Amino acid sequence: MISLVSKRANVAAAAVATLRLATRAMLVGAALALLLPPSGLASAADGALSRDDQTCLACHGQPGMEKDMAEGEKLSLQIKGKAFAASVHNAIGCSACHADIDLAKHPAADKKKQTLREFSIAKVAVCRQCHEDKSKLYEESIHAALLREGNPMAPLCSDCHAPHAVLAKAAASGPIAEVPCRKCHGAVFKAYAQSVHGLARAKDSNGGAPICADCHRAHDVTAAASGNHIKEACLACHFNALQLHKSWLPNAAHHFEAVSCPACHAPMAPRRVDLKLYDSSARERVAEKSGVPRFESRAMQADSKGQGLDALALQSLLKEFNHDNGDTILRGRLEVDGGPEAHMLAAKGKAIKDCKTCHREGAAPFQKVTISIVGPDGRPLRHGAQQDVLQGPTSIDSVRGFYAIGGTRIKLLDILLVLALASGIAVPVGHLSLKWLFRKYPRQSSVPSAQENSDSASDKNNS
Amino acid sequence: MHKLFVHPLPVRVWHWINALGFVVMIATGIQIRYIGLIDLVSFKPAVEVHNAVGFVLIANFFGWFLFYLFSDKIRVYLPELSPAKHFAASFRQLKFYGYGIFKGQPNPHHVSVYHKFNALQSMTYQIVMLLLVPIQCFTGVLLWDVERFQSAITLAGGLRVVDTVHVLVFIFFAGFIFIHPYLASLGHTWSAHFKAMITGYEEVEDE
Numbered sequence: 124m125i126s127l128v129s130k131r132a133n134v135a136a137a138a139v140a141t142l143r144l145a146t147r148a149m150l151v152g153a154a155l156a157l158l159l160p161p162s163g164l165a166s167a168a169d170g171a172l173s174r175d176d177q178t179c180l181a182c183h184g185q186p187g188m189e190k191d192m193a194e195g196e197k198l199s200l201q202i203k204g205k206a207f208a209a210s211v212h213n214a215i216g217c218s219a220c221h222a223d224i225d226l227a228k229h230p231a232a233d234k235k236k237q238t239l240r241e242f243s244i245a246k247v248a249v250c251r252q253c254h255e256d257k258s259k260l261y262e263e264s265i266h267a268a269l270l271r272e273g274n275p276m277a278p279l280c281s282d283c284h285a286p287h288a289v290l291a292k293a294a295a296s297g298p299i300a301e302v303p304c305r306k307c308h309g310a311v312f313k314a315y316a317q318s319v320h321g322l323a324r325a326k327d328s329n330g331g332a333p334i335c336a337d338c339h340r341a342h343d344v345t346a347a348a349s350g351n352h353i354k355e356a357c358l359a360c361h362f363n364a365l366q367l368h369k370s371w372l373p374n375a376a377h378h379f380e381a382v383s384c385p386a387c388h389a390p391m392a393p394r395r396v397d398l399k400l401y402d403s404s405a406r407e408r409v410a411e412k413s414g415v416p417r418f419e420s421r422a423m424q425a426d427s428k429g430q431g432l433d434a435l436a437l438q439s440l441l442k443e444f445n446h447d448n449g450d451t452i453l454r455g456r457l458e459v460d461g462g463p464e465a466h467m468l469a470a471k472g473k474a475i476k477d478c479k480t481c482h483r484e485g486a487a488p489f490q491k492v493t494i495s496i497v498g499p500d501g502r503p504l505r506h507g508a509q510q511d512v513l514q515g516p517t518s519i520d521s522v523r524g525f526y527a528i529g530g531t532r533i534k535l536l537d538i539l540l541v542l543a544l545a546s547g548i549a550v551p552v553g554h555l556s557l558k559w560l561f562r563k564y565p566r567q568s569s570v571p572s573a574q575e576n577s578d579s580a581s582d583k584n585n586s
Numbered sequence: 587m588h589k590l591f592v593h594p595l596p597v598r599v600w601h602w603i604n605a606l607g608f609v610v611m612i613a614t615g616i617q618i619r620y621i622g623l624i625d626l627v628s629f630k631p632a633v634e635v636h637n638a639v640g641f642v643l644i645a646n647f648f649g650w651f652l653f654y655l656f657s658d659k660i661r662v663y664l665p666e667l668s669p670a671k672h673f674a675a676s677f678r679q680l681k682f683y684g685y686g687i688f689k690g691q692p693n694p695h696h697v698s699v700y701h702k703f704n705a706l707q708s709m710t711y712q713i714v715m716l717l718l719v720p721i722q723c724f725t726g727v728l729l730w731d732v733e734r735f736q737s738a739i740t741l742a743g744g745l746r747v748v749d750t751v752h753v754l755v756f757i758f759f760a761g762f763i764f765i766h767p768y769l770a771s772l773g774h775t776w777s778a779h780f781k782a783m784i785t786g787y788e789e790v791e792d793e
Contacts (some may be wrong), residue, residue, distance in 0.1 A: 302617045328604055374731060376734070379733075412605060452744075478628075478629035478633075480620055482629055483621045483622030483623075485622075519747055523746045525746075526745045528619060529620065529621050533746075536750065536754070539757050543757045543758065544760055547760065547761035547763065547764030548764055550763060550768070551768035554683075555768070557688055558687065560690035561690075565690050566692075567690050567691055
């Protein structure tokens with residue numbers, strides 16, 4: 124209900140913004156009308172271009188029309204009329220977004236933008252005029268965080284949406300190869316395309332198989348390795364997954380906490396253990412504050428040889444974080460090692476079901492260990508750790524919440540078990556041997572001591 | 587020699603269920619912990635048997651506990667409150683097992699209905715039955731469903747703490763399981779105490 128109300132509010136806000144732009148468009152249109160003959164005013168509603176837009180396209184529809192940017196790049200000014208006519212933006216027309224065009228001076232010899240990137244950044248504000256809701260979501264995303272950091276690859280509106288050809292729900296129903304995410308996340312897309320989801324999606328785009336935004340969200344996309352939202356996305360479709368796992372997997376609920384879904388469902392992917400610094404009093408992961416880099420410098424200091432933190436170095440790192448906050452612990456999670464690998468999801472029947480994969484000595488998933496903290500942009504910052512942090516006696520304290528029977532067992536306890544078994548066998552064998560050696564002594568009959576007599580007497584009296 | 591009824595039926599039933607259960611728990615425990623090194627049974631059936639027998643042993647423990655709680659036989663478990671007396675009796679018993687038994691000397695302890703344990707047994711069984719077995723049952727239940735008992739596990743210091751305690755007690759029992767039957771064979775015949783735990787009657791020398 125609430126979401127319906129909020130959607131209506133968003134639609135209303137968008138309508139107001141559209142109206143505002145439409146007013147501007149009318150003004151530009153009116154000016155254009157003065158220049159053009161009064162015939163052929165086409166309606167945008169029937170998928171045809173308005174006469175105003177046709178006027179623009181008379182020039183901008185010409186192939187090869189382009190503009191030089193200050194740094195030498197070329198900005199294509201060609202608009203494909205057919206695609207624009209079919210796009211959702213046909214309804215508002217050219218002038219809605221290009222209200223800055225002064226017809227009296229067009230084409231203007233205006234101050235050139237330095238780069239295409241600079242031009243696209245400037246246009247984000249134009250999109251925001253109508254798409255305020257999406258813009259707010261974008262501002263919270265990892266993409267916007269990267270943009271604020273000055274990352275030249277951070278995607279802008281026009282990197283994912285072709286503004287002159289944008290179709291309604293295109294991302295939700297188009298062929299997978301057209302998904303804009305693949306432009307930057309090529310390796311991930313390749314893995315996805317071969318996954319159970321990608322193959323199903325390619326076969327039937329309306330069959331319900333998820334594509335990027337279904338799990339990662341479209342505008343408010345956040346770092347996949349931070350938070351639980353990806354797991355929640357899995358469980359949103361596979362809502363009975365826990366029940367199904369409980370029918371065969373011991374401690375299923377704990378496996379869901381300590382093991383990521385693709386760790387078993389992407390059987391070909393390499394795996395690792397990530398030990399996440401966690402503030403147990405605030406009940407959230409420890410995050411690096413912007414401008415106060417603590418993690419990497421402390422990790423580097425503790426790992427002076429650069430071979431990864433060993434058990435003692437990890438303890439000293441934890442101690443330092445505990446100095447800031449007394450409740451910092453490490454929460455371990457078995458996950459796939461790398462983003463593309465996490466998308467190599469196989470069909471259900473191919474998922475790892477053999478407990479031995481993890482629950483035996485030297486199991487591959489425990490050979491790589493990282494320590495992580497949430498970075499300023501939401502992405503995890505990691506530092507490598509040596510494998511013994513999971514198997515030394517100090518792990519009882521430092522990695523107290525993460526344990527896989529067999530796979531991360533403490534070696535010292537193995538030695539104790541061998542000693543106990545050896546003693547358990549050696550004591551009877553030794554004692555029996557001594558008895559045999561002294562077999563010449565005949566067994567004497569019992570002569571109760573005074574003490575025993577008194578005990579027996581006491582028992583008799585009590586009975 | 588005369589016969590003395592020292593092991594009531596509930597104690598004998600408890601004992602043999604416990605004995606069999608402990609062997610199964612130790613065997614499956616080793617299999618679970620050392621899969622890959624020992625592969626007699628695969629991991630999952632070993633875990634399932636371990637869990638099922640664990641619950642049988644917990645029920646068995648409560649059977650034992652309730653029997654002694656509501657029986658005057660509880661006196662066999664009452665500790666010797668005088669440290670000097672307890673020490674002396676323990677030392678005498680140690681001396682017998684370490685020296686006297688080889689020279690054919692008689693066991694200084696004389697079994698009676700309310701005094702069936704010697705000083706060493708008395709102390710050992712107080713620790714085993716009132717400390718180690720409850721700890722093992724408790725930690726075992728926590729490990730059986732980690733998420734359900736997450737708050738108790740956190741309170742105890744974390745999953746590894748609970749598991750390490752479980753494994754340490756297991757290590758003790760793994761050694762104890764060999765010593766216990768050997769000591770039981772040191773009666774006036776090797777099978778005397780075994781038979782007694784079946785019939786309930788110990789054969790005691792006439793005084």
